[in-house]
Amino acid sequence: MERLPAAFTRYRAIVDDWEAFVEALRRPLPVCVWTNTLRATPAQVKAALEAEGLRPEPLAWRRDAFRLPPDSQPGNRLAYVLGHYHVQEEVSLLPVPLLDPQPGERILDLCAAPGGKTAQIAVRMQNRGTVVANDRNPLRLRQLSGTIERLGLLNVTTTLHDGADFPLESGPFDRVLVDVPCSCEGNFRKDQKVADAFAGAPELCGQQTALLHRAVTLCRPGGRIVYATCTFAPEENELVVDTVLRRWGTALRLLPARIEGFRGSPGLTEWNGRRLHPSLERTLRVWPHLNDTGGFFVAVLERQA
Template structure:
């Protein structure tokens, strides 16, 4: 949940180097010991940070966004040290608004700061693992986890506020993620009935000092008092992660701050509490990542000597990689440590009437393989039906906010495939598909304007609901009226895409 996943809404004047040096002066003693170039560090914080996106694996490869960007005249470059990430990462110019472009609406890519993608690599994920993202919103890391598992199995994504859960679910829906169940809990009190998990990510709320290049207004809020306040919550989150982790499993603790009070001191306290049942693993072989420069964790802070193995934590300094700042600790729970019982599974039911909805939808769009054979179709609310991965088995507790992807709204007449459902199932559709190849038509659809497609475009469509595509990629749903007009049903809440260019 660190702020490295988010983007500021309005620009704030960049503070002067002198103001930054004063605000961060307490870190000056670290330079020359665990990191070099104090002046380079301060200067890097005065430069805007580039925008980073990653391509959605399984929907397109990295060459697609790169080619589209090149056609728009936008330079992009692969991030070499993220070559092993689930999707191909591309660095774009500072200030580029990825969310205002059609390919973002189509779920071909997601914007996430480059350094923020490292914690998921440290989880060492393999298909079949059961994973908890304890502080998940706005969902970039959750989506990384889900897609690294092949969009199969069971991922739980938790956050504490309803609006944050809504943002999280929106990103998962756009990217076609079906192996995630979301929950709304205080992560420090997450119910033990949900566990155990093979992997737990604690991307903890923090003072966000590492995001100063994107959020320069934070400089007025920095100081040890804020970090001390944050540390109590961070210890509670990491303590809970240890409880929920399966014996022999892995926990990754990360923040986007420089403060040792929120980083090494938190890890040291939890290691001491566990009395040998938890060990700190040396950070993965960051030196093997092309072009990446990682720094060690600190072992001495303001007179407190920390265990020597805390040097195995990873610190990412902005001037070393032209990035934001980040901290990562990789922890392993002893195989002989006590574990939690397996959870009671949540029933994901589909009755006969709901099965008929799935059959009718597949027939309307010419989808050959039955939907219920591809996914765990189920009803969560009276609004309609959701799709989850076939092997997705969420726990009954905590009560989920949602499981899988809301794909078919059945409480209206006629029922309607959702935009997320269209993005997910569109590649399989052979009927009622309408291509908008011209950029002007595409943008009009995204702005919810009425169109009049040509007879050639509608030759394979009857009147009624259609899936709209651009360059072969689904954008959403529309209604083709008998008059020949095309009524866009692109959702207002996805309005960030209405400035598509």
């Protein structure tokens, strides 16, 4: 097996069980699908997958989503073409329940392509209200449109724009998801090239900070912002949130990012000698060995004023 990237060794001090972490990274990643409840019931999806010879296991924390063995190809099936389910990694199901969008609200997904999380938002809103799904990459935006069409989403507008410079007059939004471009270390089980990316590169962190700051600016007072990455790098996670928290002072606070039935670690409150806001403990770090998934980070913020 391929060697673990040297870059990962710097996490030795912050992983609870290093051996289990390394071992999990060497296993292929299970496949995961979630039910488009606008079109089908979880029981129908389960039955359709079973009829295709697959063995879906409901997730411990979400009964409408199913885990499949790593080599499954659930995309090449009738029920997929009919939009009865979407294929998406388990950790990518974490941000939307934490965003908790409500029917009729106005929601912004600032870095939306290829659209799996946009779709989760639209479905949770019962196909009503407003989801604005933005991305700055036209090719990836086209993929997003494909997702909208296959799942039959009638409440999504797509826009092509730099998220960090998203026009202020488009707001305010009740909730904003900002699932930023990142070094993708948490995708290592799917794509081992990702670890070549330099985690925590200053330009990348600057861009992430600008995106989160813009997301907070576009959110109404009292509204919620969810920040997510698929990397382990604290520079792209806690440090970005810490910077934005300091900039907004009492106008912004962290809410607990916890999901019942899903195991995570609290966010870091210190890294490389930098002391962070103590409330960063409320963010969620997902290490691959905790739930046999990819790696992930989520912060839930509430704008106070």
